[in-house]
Amino acid sequence: MDWNRLIGPLLRMFLRTAVNKGIDHVARGGKTDAALSPEERKRARATREMAGRARKLSRIAGRFLR
Numbered sequence: 001m002d003w004n005r006l007i008g009p010l011l012r013m014f015l016r017t018a019v020n021k022g023i024d025h026v027a028r029g030g031k032t033d034a035a036l037s038p039e040e041r042k043r044a045r046a047t048r049e050m051a052g053r054a055r056k057l058s059r060i061a062g063r064f065l066r
Contacts, residue, residue: 023051
């Protein structure tokens with residue numbers, strides 16, 4: 001049995017979750033959603049959208065670079 005085939009997908013799943021939570025934390029500036037002003041909420045939403053576009057671009061670039 002190949003342990004890399006078992007552990008690899010689980011590790012990627014946990015890393016993806018950690019990265020997404022980290023991006024949200026940085027986008028909010030370390031504050032909770034209730035503590036954000038309307039301008040900060042707008043900026044946090046824009047940051048999350050930009051991170052999503054960067055992920056999408058990374059996937060597309062990966063397809064072309066194979």
